[in-house]
Amino acid sequence: MSAALSEPAITTPDAEWRRLSPRMLLVHPVIEVGKALPALAGLFLASGGSSQGLIWGLIAAGIVTTFSLLRWVTTRFRITPEQIQLRRGLLHRTTVAAPLDRVRSVDVTAHLLHRILGLAKVVIGTGTSDRKRRDQFALDGLSAEAAGLLRSELLHRGQQLAAPVLDSTMAPAAGDQEIIRLEPAWVRYAPFTLSGVLTGLALFGFGWRIGNDAHIDASRVAPLRSIGDQLRHTPIAIDVAVISVVVLVFIAVASTVGYVLAFWKFRLTRHPEGTLHVTRGLVTTRATSIERRRLHGAEISESILLRWVGAARCIAIATGLKSGGGAERNSGLLVPPAPREVAIRVAGEVLESSAPFAVALSPHGEAARRRRLIRAASGALVLVGLAALVCWAARLPIYVWLASLTLLVVAVPLARDRYRNLGHALADGYVVASSGSLVRRRSAIDRDGIIGWNFTSTYFQRRFGLTTLTATTAAGKQKYRIYDVAVADAVDFAEQAKPGLLAQFALHA
Amino acid sequence: MTESRLRAPANLVSPRARWFWAVRAVPGWLVVLAAEAIVWAALPSKLATSIIFILSLILATAHLVVMPQWRYRVHRWETTETAVYTQSGWFKQERRIAPVSRIQTVDMERGPFEQLFGLANVTVTTASAAGPLKIHGLAEEMAAAMVDELTVRTQAAGGDGT
Numbered sequence: 001m002s003a004a005l006s007e008p009a010i011t012t013p014d015a016e017w018r019r020l021s022p023r024m025l026l027v028h029p030v031i032e033v034g035k036a037l038p039a040l041a042g043l044f045l046a047s048g049g050s051s052q053g054l055i056w057g058l059i060a061a062g063i064v065t066t067f068s069l070l071r072w073v074t075t076r077f078r079i080t081p082e083q084i085q086l087r088r089g090l091l092h093r094t095t096v097a098a099p100l101d102r103v104r105s106v107d108v109t110a111h112l113l114h115r116i117l118g119l120a121k122v123v124i125g126t127g128t129s130d131r132k133r134r135d136q137f138a139l140d141g142l143s144a145e146a147a148g149l150l151r152s153e154l155l156h157r158g159q160q161l162a163a164p165v166l167d168s169t170m171a172p173a174a175g176d177q178e179i180i181r182l183e184p185a186w187v188r189y190a191p192f193t194l195s196g197v198l199t200g201l202a203l204f205g206f207g208w209r210i211g212n213d214a215h216i217d218a219s220r221v222a223p224l225r226s227i228g229d230q231l232r233h234t235p236i237a238i239d240v241a242v243i244s245v246v247v248l249v250f251i252a253v254a255s256t257v258g259y260v261l262a263f264w265k266f267r268l269t270r271h272p273e274g275t276l277h278v279t280r281g282l283v284t285t286r287a288t289s290i291e292r293r294r295l296h297g298a299e300i301s302e303s304i305l306l307r308w309v310g311a312a313r314c315i316a317i318a319t320g321l322k323s324g325g326g327a328e329r330n331s332g333l334l335v336p337p338a339p340r341e342v343a344i345r346v347a348g349e350v351l352e353s354s355a356p357f358a359v360a361l362s363p364h365g366e367a368a369r370r371r372r373l374i375r376a377a378s379g380a381l382v383l384v385g386l387a388a389l390v391c392w393a394a395r396l397p398i399y400v401w402l403a404s405l406t407l408l409v410v411a412v413p414l415a416r417d418r419y420r421n422l423g424h425a426l427a428d429g430y431v432v433a434s435s436g437s438l439v440r441r442r443s444a445i446d447r448d449g450i451i452g453w454n455f456t457s458t459y460f461q462r463r464f465g466l467t468t469l470t471a472t473t474a475a476g477k478q479k480y481r482i483y484d485v486a487v488a489d490a491v492d493f494a495e496q497a498k499p500g501l502l503a504q505f506a507l508h509a
Numbered sequence: 510m511t512e513s514r515l516r517a518p519a520n521l522v523s524p525r526a527r528w529f530w531a532v533r534a535v536p537g538w539l540v541v542l543a544a545e546a547i548v549w550a551a552l553p554s555k556l557a558t559s560i561i562f563i564l565s566l567i568l569a570t571a572h573l574v575v576m577p578q579w580r581y582r583v584h585r586w587e588t589t590e591t592a593v594y595t596q597s598g599w600f601k602q603e604r605r606i607a608p609v610s611r612i613q614t615v616d617m618e619r620g621p622f623e624q625l626f627g628l629a630n631v632t633v634t635t636a637s638a639a640g641p642l643k644i645h646g647l648a649e650e651m652a653a654a655m656v657d658e659l660t661v662r663t664q665a666a667g668g669d670g671t
Binding site for chain 1: 514515516518587589591592594598600601602603604605606607608611635636637638639640
């Protein structure tokens with residue numbers, strides 16, 4: 001904590017302008033040059049070592065670096081008793097300000113370079129504007145201590161100022177109650193997350209780019225050519241099998257590495273005031289804080305593979321947290337892929353009610369089931385028809401088209417499962433909605449978090465007497481849908497959840 | 510459980526909106542028809558292009574006659590002491606309800622065509638990025654009165670609306 005005391009500008013909560021850490025001056029050049037590295041390497045290889053391209057590349061990297069240095073010089077921020085203000089820009093000076101009571105979440109991340117230099121990036125979520133002006137309050141490059149103090153300053157304003165000193169950047173404060181901690185055995189679920197697919201695509205793209213920049217012809221690279229020759233000499237069936245196995249093994253390994261990188265030392269704790277803290281990460285560390293009054297619900301999500309091995313994730317539904325962006329990047333993640341019971345227990349503890357994830361949901365009835373079946377079957381038929389067209393036009397062998405018939409076989413169980421997973425309930429003040437098959441989600445949103453309702457119905461839904469009820473909210477995904485529910489049930493349900501709003505527009509027959 | 514349904518919102522938009530929608534759709538059709546006329550003039554065989562041109566003409570007329578009437582019947586709205594309620598849509602119909610206490614902004618806007626017809630659009634937003642409530646084709650005076658009224662009620666409600 002001595003480092004914190006040596007930076008007096010940070011510990012006094014007055015209206016003085018503060019700067020980012022000067023150590024960031026070391027970080028920017030390295031990152032900018034790193035970003036330009038593939039292009040530079042390609043140019044270098046292509047020209048056989050002496051190229052104007054290389055010089056131009058270096059000049060470009062230099063310019064970008066200069067700009068990033070200027071960014072440090074011009075960026076300042078301060079906290080007044082009412083507001084947090086951020087000033088930046090050299091020619092075009094902008095000052096953005098947000099009232100302190102609109103600060104919804106504080107996200108502290110530190111990648112490898114940050115960590116070597118003892119730095120961290122702070123992203124402050126301020127609610128509604130998050131979607132349009134992303135990273136509006138991103139302070140890239142505070143010292144780790146300053147970042148931790150800033151977080152406490154913003155989140156526990158009501159407290160005495162002595163308290164935040166206990167709360168260092170990544171480590172939760174002493175009085176915090178631990179809700180969950182990653183168990184190493186959970187890594188067994190990693191291959192089933194398929195996050196490695198993205199890694200594989202990214203690596204492929206990276207290799208492709210270098211190859212292209214350097215004008216490398218794949219058939220002239222010895223190892224690639226010998227693989228190609230090998231494949232040509234074996235039957236197609238064996239080629240397909242070998243390639244599938246290689247790809248699957250790669251995805252499994254990459255997913256596991258990704259899981260360890262993202263979720264290493266995952267820990268969810270609760271501050272005595274109710275603020276949740278999530279800390280995680282092996283190389284890039286990340287700490288997210290969510291205030292209790294910003295937390296409006298939770299979601300249990302299970303992809304079909306995770307469901308198959310009995311695992312699930314738990315995600316917070318809170319205002320000011322960007323949802324989506326992949327499981328590894330989602331800052332609302334409360335439980336990484338872990339045994340289903342664990343995810344459900346944590347959801348219950350966080351919401352202070354186990355009912356939303358234990359309650360039996362009302363099914364949506366025969367009409368909804370028929371609609372699911374019709375949709376799946378007609379979708380599959382359209383695809384099979386398209387496959388027939390493509391096969392005919394491209395003169396592909398008939399078995400390619402026959403393979404597409406498996407879609408019809410898969411469609412029916414998929415539709416049945418989608419129907420089975422449809423459901424809604426009102427449990428302990430939470431609106432609970434469940435849907436999906438390939439990714440099944442059960443979301444619970446507290447009724448105060450719900451702003452209004454949208455009823456949408458397509459022509460086909462109207463013929464079945466069904467509607468899709470959408471609860472709009474400022475938290476998480478902004479809208480949570482209850483699919484294909486009978487119109488009367490939807491109206492009654494919405495009125496029960498938020499009494500008085502709908503009654504004035506309802507007809508009772 | 511009672512068989513409850515939502516009734517449609519009470520108010521229609523301004524009758525002038527029908528003319529507005531028809532006029533606004535004309536330029537798009539003119540572009541399509543002009544393109545077809547050019548193709549007709551450029552190609553040697555006139556039969557197929559003539560048929561297509563006539564079909565487009567019929568379709569355009571039908572669209573210009575039916576669409577405004579249909580929209581006029583579907584686009585409805587209502588505000589009460591506590592809520593705003595709108596209805597819109599064609600194939601996919603949507604009814605949106607937002608409580609007045611959670612309203613964040615009330616915007617009124619008028620494009621050039623709208624000004625010609627003395628109309629205005631009102632958009633009511635809440636803290637949720639999902640589903641602002643839009644009312645198209647209100648009479649200007651009506652829209653202005655509605656904005657004033659909602660603004661007063663929203664201020665009375667207080668809070669930050671999330």
